[in-house]
Amino acid sequence: MSDEMDIILMERIAKKDEASFELFVTSYQNKIINLIYNYTHSRSDAEELASDVFIKVWNSAGSFKARSKVSTWIYRIAANTAINHKRKKQLPSSSIDGFINISGNKIKKDIAAPDNKQPQSIMEKNDRSAIIQTAVEELSPQQKMAFVLSKYECRSYLEISQIMKLSVSSVESLLFRAKQKLKQILLPLREKGEI
């Protein structure tokens, strides 16, 4: 959807036009749910939090000042909603969908009980990916959001800075520290030959 169309829709949503709201939700629901899903790894949380995002759009469309693109604005709401959710919930390792706790490490369920028909190389690759994903879960809520936007959404530092309302140098620093933390977690496992 074009930026102009987005702005027109926002103006109509501010006047509580339900048809425009439905059009807006339809055009963004996929992106927002999948951004949150790649952050939380929980389908139910993704839909619940995406609903929170769209409710905020419905309630605050009138305060949108068009200082940024509508797409950046809604991604910002989504990022903040997901970060706050992670901060509040402080998810225990075992409650994340698709992951379980093994010896203090969160490992994907399908790795813990692998399908024996899978070739060995795929199982090893999955195993390594699961351990790396476990380490990603250990990043701070902000570091993780910057990481998800960079690696899963393929956003540039400038775009991440606009979404997260940070300076580009802060984003640079967040992502540098995120990588340092991943290395810090994973290096001992590598030295033990576990990855």
Place this chain on the structure above:
Amino acid sequence: MNCGKTKKMISLYLDNELKEAEKKEMLLHIDSCPKCRKDFEFTTEILQNLDPAEHIDVSPYFFQKLQSRIKENNKEFFPLFNPRFAFASVATLSIIIASSFFTGALMGDTYWTQTKSSETVSIEEAKAALKLGTLEDFPEGSVGNLYSKALGGA
């Protein structure tokens, strides 16, 4: 270029945020520094082994559920109009009205216990000063008599 700066450059390089000249400078340092090369290779390996972004399909009833939540939120915002809260609303209003009567009675200035107001006292003082039994005792044609008639007196 020192090793500290190279670490930061590696992070930028792996996020496609490095300019061409900086890229060359970083790669030159990595070629000559085994420690930085090891760091570069390990970071690259981590990022290459990340799970790819997952994609889930949105529930076909997502918008309907969203609409229901918005309607529910609006009711909670105006609980007086919500049938679930109707009894509680009426009860609350009744308590407020009853407690205001009760407070008034305690203060001794309700309609049925009212003592002489300052207006009543002034009228009695005026009657005493003019030596009148009632306000109708003003002489016929006087201003006081006309005023009394205008007020509905005799």
